Amino acid sequence: MTSILWAILLVAVLFAGWGLNLFGLPGNWVNLAAVACYAWFFPADQRLSIGPWVVGGVLLLAVLGEVLELVAGAAGAARVGASRRSAVLALAGSLVGSLLGAVIGLPIPLIGSVVAIVLGAGLGALSGAMLGEWWKGRSLDTSWQVGQAAFWGRLLGTAGKLTAGAAIVAVVLAGLALR
DSSP states (O other), rough: OOOHHHHHHHHHHHHHHHHGGGGTOOHHHHHHHHHHHHHSSSTTSTTTTOOOOHHHHHHHHHHHHHHHHHHHHHHHHTTTTOOOHHHHHHHHHHHHHHHHHHHHHHTTHHHHHHHHHHHHHHHHHHHHHHHHHHHHHHHHHHHHHHHHHHHHHHHHHHHHHHHHHHHHHHHHHHHHHHH
């Protein structure tokens, strides 16, 4: 009975970690840590255990999620010539925007919050990148192009990281079920 409760707790942590990705936080890494701890404390000979292949798969998916997020965000901004200052401010704006989106989306259960968080993060990235370019003395048109690239890069990066996070949850659930 205790192993069932621990497995349920693991699954709850996995879904919470997956949700952290919406805010630009390291949810996939939280999930990797949870899975590694679970595998350590529940050896492979127990009923609801996770083997080293599952932990390795989760590690690969977490790395893939980070690469997708990084490449999507950087590629879009670099394509239009964004400065480092814009990239840093886009990241900060993205975090602030996702938090504001979470608050704004609260009245609309689940879907409203998710949409508000993702759009808030994208708009925060757009605002931060535009501010960075304006601060560097670039024109409004250039700032707008960099901001748009940051917006779309953030949305695509979040989609990639969420997809990797969903795959992590699926791999762990399959690993638990196959025992």
